[in-house]
Amino acid sequence: MKQRHSLIDWKKRLFVALYSSFIVTVFLLSWEAHFFYPQYETTASANVISSSGVQIEIPEEAIRLRIKSNSQSPEDQQLKLTIRNEVNRYIRSWTEESSDVDEAREIIKAKLPEIEEVIKKAMTKANVFSPFTVDLKEVDFPTKQYGDRIYPAGDYEAVYIEIGEGLGDNWWCVLFPPLCFIDSGGEEANGEAEEEETDEDVEISFFLVEVIQSLWTKLTT
Template identity: 50%
Template sequence: MNQKNIGIILYILLLIIGVLVNVYGHQTKAGENATVAIPDEAIRLRILANSDSAEDQALKRKVRNAVNAQINGWVADLTSFQEAKQVIRSHIPEIEQTVADVLRKEHIDQSYKVQFGKVDFPTKIYGNYVYPAGQYDAVLITLGEGKGANWWCVLFPPLCFLDFSNSDAVRMNEQPYDANDNKKEVFAPAQGENKETVETDEQQEQSSKKEKTIKEEEVKRASIATTPSPFVAENDQPVEVKFFVKELIEQLIP
């Protein structure tokens, strides 16, 4: 076998190795992006807004940012679940003060309540993972009447900085609220919680436009399906499948 043939064979082997490495890389990346399951020994933070108004939702985000940063500073280096519970419970007065400071800074006269213990959580579907409803250890902050959309994350182990949908510093259960966002947050109400999501006129208009577009697409598909294709070949020849690499090797190595 001459050097030219050896070079061609080596080139083919390198191509095959490159394909295998590329496939492995995609599988590894998919594994890294998989949804992280919440451990059994976890402490959550749940915040209930006064209402779904833009102002109340904005206030909820500001309270979230302040409290989350505060608690992360206390539990970031902890490894014991029981120790984390003790630390958070001992700092409840500081959390209450943080909420009060945010309200005062925003010049908002609104009641609030900070609790720590077993808190009811609704079922949440996030990606391919279902977080079942139940009672979990959590810090619950209720702003005003607490009838607005809720937000929650995992304080311990510290997972509130993770978000698999965007780059904002939130975790599982809520996209950052935007007054121009027409998406509705849908979740099963927790035990004893009366939660309704109101669809605005703008959302209804968007929904009507979407239904109209879907109907137009269905009409187009029906039209295409009933129209005979002008590109029908009368004498189709059977397709012969050849393996380039196999034939090349057979030619090089008789």
């Protein structure tokens, strides 16, 4: 009997040690991700904060940039981001000194052939020769969330670029006033996505509880 009690005590001490190690490991992994990989943390608040720390809102009169990739393939998605960077940089260099949206609109209209050349160069560099279109027009936008603000779906003026068949994910930001530099793509407001994330968190929590309970049962029997 005494030997059995000693065995149970030993199992309990082992369980406590393993459980403590588990907690410490989770904490360290969380700390490591926060310290070494802050870019993977939520960026919702950063999307509406400028480099000077001033919160910025999208004005009613703004010109957006929307790009639709050819497909969901990693290559097409990467090309979309490359074109985004090049087009955004060129247009910003033209519109940064614009005093109002009308002036920015006229500049962009006049520069559309140059924007086409920017896209061609980016595609040639990537060894991609898909057809594409670029235009300044009213474009249908989905609902989008910037931080705690939700911008409703609707038709907004935008430089619209469609690559190939345009079947991949789209990316958009605000060209004028130049807010693209604070945007990481943002996120479409989607209740389903939020619900799925919550369900996943619950499943992980239950999984951890089951692991601990199973370990305790094995150690005490």
